[in-house]
């Protein structure tokens with residue numbers, strides 16, 4: 001396997017056209033999107049108050065976790081269901097579409113009220129900012145960097161620094177694609193759900209309904225937890241062995257999408 005600078009991923013004798021701007025120089029959009037996706041892939045487990053994610057950004061993550069656990073009916077239920085995925089996706093969509101016309105608004109105000117020229121400081125402001133997407137990005141990136149242990153312990157708070165810097169990029173100059181944030185969040189959550197569904201514990205996919213899917217009862221745990229337990233118990237070596245490449249693939253897939261619309265020619 002080789003990663004080349006001109007965005008070609010070669011796997012043995014077959015070449016996958018993938019834009020992977022993360023490694024060589026780091027296109028801001030690709031890095032941001034990939035980290036948001038990785039953060040979103042941890043998000044469903046916010047329903048587990050003593051889990052890694054709930055303990056990742058104290059005290060905030062602990063409070064959030066207790067609230068979510070109560071609303072979603074407990075671990076692997078609401079946040080791991082179709083409804084949960086839709087809620088996370090809707091939240092991402094709303095965030096991406098909630099823009100404040102800060103610079104544009106002030107410049108228009110200056111034009112209509114004076115001699116037509118706005119002060120330099122107003123001229124320098126970005127036309128629009130995306131505050132909700134920025135806040136969510138900061139949280140998801142901070143989750144991702146902290147939990148995936150990209151940083152050594154003695155600089156563990158640097159996760160906030162990384163997250164806030166990229167959050168500023170999202171706030172004033174996000175990738176210019178109508179779905180980039182939605183894709184990153186939804187893909188991350190969906191990969192997490194799939195990963196949990198192939199363990200023996202399964203997930204309450206149709207929460208809050210107790211309706212059953214037309215599959216044999218071996219694919220159910222209890223009344224409502226769907227499972228296709230090819231991976232054994234959560235946390236098993238088998239799970240790690242299979243999920244690590246799947247997570248990487250998700251990130252690569254996202255990077256591919258991002259590169260494609262950022263104008264990179266795929267070879």
Ligand SMILES: [Zn+2]
Nearest residue numbers: 044045080196
């Ligand atoms: Zn989970």
